[in-house]
Amino acid sequence: MPESSTFQPDCRRCPRLAQYLDEVKIAYPDYYARPVPPFGATPARLLVVGLAPGIHGANRTGRPFTGDFAGILLYQTLHKFGLASHSESIAHSDGLILSNCRITNAVKCLPPANKPDTSEIRQCNHYLKNELIQFVEQGGKAILALGGVAHRAIVMALRVKSTIFPFGHGAVHQLDNDLWLYDSYHCSRYNTQTKRLTAEMFEQVFMRIDEDLG
Numbered sequence: 001m002p003e004s005s006t007f008q009p010d011c012r013r014c015p016r017l018a019q020y021l022d023e024v025k026i027a028y029p030d031y032y033a034r035p036v037p038p039f040g041a042t043p044a045r046l047l048v049v050g051l052a053p054g055i056h057g058a059n060r061t062g063r064p065f066t067g068d069f070a071g072i073l074l075y076q077t078l079h080k081f082g083l084a085s086h087s088e089s090i091a092h093s094d095g096l097i098l099s100n101c102r103i104t105n106a107v108k109c110l111p112p113a114n115k116p117d118t119s120e121i122r123q124c125n126h127y128l129k130n131e132l133i134q135f136v137e138q139g140g141k142a143i144l145a146l147g148g149v150a151h152r153a154i155v156m157a158l159r160v161k162s163t164i165f166p167f168g169h170g171a172v173h174q175l176d177n178d179l180w181l182y183d184s185y186h187c188s189r190y191n192t193q194t195k196r197l198t199a200e201m202f203e204q205v206f207m208r209i210d211e212d213l214g
């Protein structure tokens with residue numbers, strides 16, 4: 001199982017991802033094109049875990065879910081539930097503040113075709129594990145997995161059994177006395193445009209978290 005380590009902004013542990021980021025930086029010199037750090041409040045009661053930076057979103061702006069389609073529904077919903085100061089997340093310098101909430105990704109680097117390899121998810125799990133440890137130590141109560149990859153990365157980092165805690169949209173898993181894992185389909189363009197995930201479905205997940213956090 002991976003050990004935990006603090007996020008390294010210059011990490012190049014995954015050769016395929018490091019090389020891809022080098023190529024993307026050449027194609028788009030203005031893009032951030034580095035491992036994207038978590039964003040938000042510390043301490044926080046809610047930790048939202050996404051998949052990985054999108055090429056023209058977090059990979060461009062350097063902030064999770066910022067500047068691309070996947071962030072639209074997420075930040076709108078966070079704003080609706082009083083967790084974000086604005087309903088849109090446009091750029092690193094837009095002044096947006098998260099309250100009681102943090103956002104991170106299972107994989108910190110942009111993967112080709114949005115698909116990290118299992119070995120890359122495992123390698124990056126060092127960082128997620130460290131973030132989860134800090135989150136729990138500082139009183140964090142609710143983890144929201146956006147999609148199955150994020151769910152399995154969380155389960156891996158916390159060393160709990162994925163057979164006991166399978167991913168399912170709307171599922172709520174009690175991981176510990178005071179630690180809960182909530183699942184939602186990922187708020188990707190594909191999922192929202194095909195209506196696999198509607199705004200109502202996403203809000204219901206947040207409503208449940210809101211009720212449980214009290």
Ligand SMILES: O=c1cc[nH]c(=O)[nH]1
Nearest residue numbers: 050051052058064065
């Ligand atoms: O999972 C995702 C998707 C888009 N942007 C992110 O930061 N994470």
